[in-house]
Amino acid sequence: MSKQAFVFPGQGAQFSGMGKALYDTNEQAKALFEQANEILGFRISDIMFSGTDEQLKQTNVTQPAVFLHSVIAYKSIEGAKPDMVAGHSLGEFSALVANGALSFEDGLKLVSIRANAMQKACEINPSTMAAVLNLADDKVEEICAQIQSETGEVVVAANYNCPGQLVISGSIAGIDKACEAMKAAGAKRALVLPVGGAFHSPLMAPAKAELEAAINAANFATPTAPVYQNVVAKAVTHPDEIRINLINQLTGAVKWTQCVQAMIADGATNFTECGPGKVLQGLILKINKEVAVSGVS
Template sequence: MKAYVFPGQGAQFSGMGKDLYENSEIAKELFEQANEVLGFRITDIMFNGTDEQLKETKVTQPAVFLHSVISAKTIENFKPDMVAGHSLGEFSALVANGTLAFEDALNLVSKRAMAMQKACEITPSTMAAVLNLEDKIVEDICATIDGVVVAANYNCPGQLVISGETQAVETACKQLLEAGAKRALILPVGGAFHSPMMEPAREELAAAIEATEFHTPICPVYQNVTAKAVSDPNEIKKNLITQLTAPVRWTQSVQQMIADGATQFNEVGPGKVLTGLINKIDKTVEALKV
């Protein structure tokens, strides 16, 4: 069974999507449609912008989404048996399996980016990558820290990202290093994604998601929140709303997809971060960058 997976924020690079635009009529039409929907020429920034311009919140999330979705739409005989996306990538996955229309998803991604930006400005917050420590130890230490700090991204065994108030994350990093972590590294991000700090963004995005039509998909999506196969549009909607304040259970999602019969993982979109993570989660399955 073929699984298609889609990356999240951080996979962007200057020049992304330019080859698609120049070589595919379908891609060109979708990129131009995106420029109209967003109200600015995101293609100019994607194709020729600096790394700094690409890091702007209003650009980053739609850019990664567009590269992923338009890449999928140019794949011949694109027939996924299952899909999943890491954080933002879940929106790409939902277009790929027919749950969301392209334009609806792009509008939601744009609103999500703005809502997250606003939430980041309320309280100083950050994220940190913790390497070579068991998940349970990381969770237990975070639970003892004053202030908000939680496990946010279960990326692969031995790689967990924590998220929360800056002071609490820094304190947690010190204690995690003392507990034997190989590294506990503050990440260059705008704020504490996938933590309770995103509650204002979750409330704002919930209204937009509720007002959007979700269709019955052609194959299940393995959602970040549950790490299980979901095909019911109402359940998909509910999990998508919860996603902003809940952890990304990527390790568990990939393990479940393999348990359910996935033999080949195809990463669609910028970069190949997920291919690397899948290889670390289970070396016996085929993981390809398409």
């Protein structure tokens, strides 16, 4: 039996004008945007609709903005009933609102706390990420481990996006060395990304205590559909497990390839991406060409 999966993008999907069509044409969407402005204490909708790329790139704006667009896009679908959900990094919070594990308000508050905690961690440890193309995952992992043991610099595999596309994360010196080694090992490209820090690496540890306290204080309900969480890449339904995996995601890898493969193994044939952009649709088709993908923005 074919199953419907809903997926939600992460940081990097933002663009100026995001969500404006929903605000202008949907009364429920408009009310949710205004509620979000109140919760956050600033008019994030104004930045989303007409802000500059620079304004949208600030972590404390980007993360709530992508979350808002994704959740509101999902809520605009009449009669949406997911059989399973997943989100890429930040998108996991959107997924947890879609399956009823988190309320809209709690999801937004947690995303805002996460964004600010990550921003502080980036300032404590100047660090970065790089995309590695066309090199086997195990080879990327081997090079990262080798550089860590030889130099003491932090370098880890952070995002398993699709076969042949892996993002590494770590200290600036470590990433520079890793990029040289990846190219020497045959990578088509090893490109430093314009990000604020080493997300999904041990260098995010300074943000963990604050996020953990907020997640443990938030109310998590039993979801209506399983969430395939980034750090375990399998179906999760127990609120306590969901909490633990959300906390560990901050310093752990996003196993997106493995999540999609697990969803397909469990019967997913249709994937709908909710939110800005089409990045996840592209990644899913690179993981498996047989499934149907669509988007709602």
